[in-house]
Amino acid sequence: xxxxxxxxxxxxxATELLPSVDTIFFGEEKFGxxxxxxxxxxxxxxxxIAAHEAGKQAMVAVNGIMxxxxxxxxxxxxxxxxxxxxxxxxxxxxxxIFVMKQHPELALPFIYDGETLVTxxxxxxxxxxxxxxxxxxxxxxxxxxxxxxxxxLAIPAEVLxxxxxxxxxxxRPLLQNYFHYTKQEEASDKGQGLFLAEPKRKDTHYSIFExxxxxxxxANDDICLMNELAELATIGYQTWKLDGIFSPGENFVEIxxxxxxARKGIETNTWQPEQAQxxxxxxxxxxxxxxxxxxxxxAVDPAEIK
Numbered sequence: 001x002x003x004x005x006x007x008x009x010x011x012x013x014a015t016e017l018l019p020s021v022d023t024i025f026f027g028e029e030k031f032g033x034x035x036x037x038x039x040x041x042x043x044x045x046x047x048x049i050a051a052h053e054a055g056k057q058a059m060v061a062v063n064g065i066m067x068x069x070x071x072x073x074x075x076x077x078x079x080x081x082x083x084x085x086x087x088x089x090x091x092x093x094x095x096x097i098f099v100m101k102q103h104p105e106l107a108l109p110f111i112y113d114g115e116t117l118v119t120x121x122x123x124x125x126x127x128x129x130x131x132x133x134x135x136x137x138x139x140x141x142x143x144x145x146x147x148x149x150x151x152x153l154a155i156p157a158e159v160l161x162x163x164x165x166x167x168x169x170x171x172r173p174l175l176q177n178y179f180h181y182t183k184q185e186e187a188s189d190k191g192q193g194l195f196l197a198e199p200k201r202k203d204t205h206y207s208i209f210e211x212x213x214x215x216x217x218x219a220n221d222d223i224c225l226m227n228e229l230a231e232l233a234t235i236g237y238q239t240w241k242l243d244g245i246f247s248p249g250e251n252f253v254e255i256x257x258x259x260x261x262a263r264k265g266i267e268t269n270t271w272q273p274e275q276a277q278x279x280x281x282x283x284x285x286x287x288x289x290x291x292x293x294x295x296x297x298x299a300v301d302p303a304e305i306k
């Protein structure tokens with residue numbers, strides 16, 4: 001069965017998304033990376049309850065890199081997540097696995113999210129042997145390599161089928177440093193809609209913002225794999241992630257519904273290429289107009305990746 005995972009930006013949006021998805025993904029900024037919204041503890045509890053009442057799952061982002069001071073806070077957060085009956089967490093810092101091994105009463109099911117590091121079968125299966133129930137596949141892995149990997153994967157690999165791709169994260173406040181150097185008083189959070197452009201390519205728009213984890217820079221194009229879904233499902237990639245960090249509101253809900261309809265068509269063998277093209281066109285209409293879409297690395301020749 002195909003699993004659809006989506007980010008959520010409000011408790012109201014979660015209610016609208018739950019009929020179309022299997023898992024909602026959320027958290028708080030202190031421990032989670034690049035979330036559409038940082039939820040309070042009360043809101044996180046409400047989201048878990050809403051998911052369970054709908055017969056769905058709640059996954060919480062604990063995928064930041066936990067420096068020593070923050071690692072000391074991890075046991076308390078895991079205890080909270082355990083108390084509200086979160087179904088699973090997403091993590092990238094092995095230190096969290098160590099904490100759960102040392103304190104079994106804090107252990108939660110987890111998927112391994114090492115971002116750009118998760119690029120081969122051996123690594124994914126290694127984390128499976130360490131207890132991971134799944135892994136987030138790096139967005140830079142082309143289909144030809146995914147096809148080879150699929151033959152030996154011991155645990156499911158999550159694929160981003162819609163949304164923005166982070167290509168660089170620095171713990172340093174790069175934007176603040178720039179503004180201080182240029183003697184500007186500007187905010188650097190996600191709400192400012194800042195982007196970088198290459199000097200000789202004025203149409204580029206690498207989104208950039210800062211939060212307590214540092215500076216985050218995103219790829220020029222967001223991902224849409226609507227036309228590739230059937231191909232992915234055929235070779236066993238049936239955990240699909242939709243990320244709404246730059247795709248807010250009701251439009252994101254409608255996009256998720258399109259992917260859910262595609263999922264149902266694939267599972268009932270009624271999905272046709274013509275439908276895929278129609279749905280892909282609808283996604284373009286619903287996607288933020290100032291942002292562009294592509295298939296990212298999906299069709300790239302592995303020999304061209306350096």
